[in-house]
Amino acid sequence: MASTVASATGAVTPSPTTPSRAPVVRAGAPVVVLDPGHNGGNAAHPAVVDALVPAGGFEKPCNTTGTETDVGYPEHAFTFDVAQRTAALLRARGTTVVLTRTDDTGVGPCVDERAAVANDAGAALAVSIHADGAPADATGFHVAEPALAPDGGNRAVLDPSDVAARDLLPAFATATGLPRADYPGNLVEPGLTRRSDLAGLNLARTPAVLLEAGNMRNAREAAQLSDPAFRQRAAEGIAAGVAAFLARSTP
Numbered sequence: 001m002a003s004t005v006a007s008a009t010g011a012v013t014p015s016p017t018t019p020s021r022a023p024v025v026r027a028g029a030p031v032v033v034l035d036p037g038h039n040g041g042n043a044a045h046p047a048v049v050d051a052l053v054p055a056g057g058f059e060k061p062c063n064t065t066g067t068e069t070d071v072g073y074p075e076h077a078f079t080f081d082v083a084q085r086t087a088a089l090l091r092a093r094g095t096t097v098v099l100t101r102t103d104d105t106g107v108g109p110c111v112d113e114r115a116a117v118a119n120d121a122g123a124a125l126a127v128s129i130h131a132d133g134a135p136a137d138a139t140g141f142h143v144a145e146p147a148l149a150p151d152g153g154n155r156a157v158l159d160p161s162d163v164a165a166r167d168l169l170p171a172f173a174t175a176t177g178l179p180r181a182d183y184p185g186n187l188v189e190p191g192l193t194r195r196s197d198l199a200g201l202n203l204a205r206t207p208a209v210l211l212e213a214g215n216m217r218n219a220r221e222a223a224q225l226s227d228p229a230f231r232q233r234a235a236e237g238i239a240a241g242v243a244a245f246l247a248r249s250t251p
Contacts, residue, residue, distance in 0.1 A: 016108025033118040035128040036083035038066035038076035056202025057150025062110035067133030069222035085235030115203035140181030149202035160207040168241030175237030
């Protein structure tokens, strides 16, 4: 739950949720960090989420509210549900899973804090889960992998992150039936983008990718993203992609 801070006017506002930095790790189990994008309390606290934080050579807002479907199903609820489902599947495989937030009512955490969770845990992989708010005629999902950050700090994780992205792409497509999107900028190939403007990827010191699991502004995909059965398939796709990456990268 978010803590509170007093402003200069004496008003009390929430500070960003502080994620856990001390996960319980089972001996020999790889650590995977799942980062459900946004949070349910963000919209009510713009001063908190608009505050600038480090983003790997520049600054970005602490967080954002995310998007929603035309009938009001919010991205933050989608990402949290899918992250919980994915965590359950991975834990059943023996993987230690840490979530950057543990409820859908708080504020934040800030994007730099989310990256720090994976870095501090020495994660084998961090997966940030989102859904897009693209034009209504745009379809499909895509995975973003890190490009070299402006400050150069993520150089060591570029190659393993590319491997993780290429493991996640076919697994998610197979599980969900969604096509690989061809509408985003910075496309490496359909469904795969390379970004240097995302704090979570710029600040990563362990392999990291970001999934846009479909377009909430496309009527057909909005209906799918709103369906619990589809969200289970999405979780299965993420878990399968993570498992494939762990199998090739973990002793």
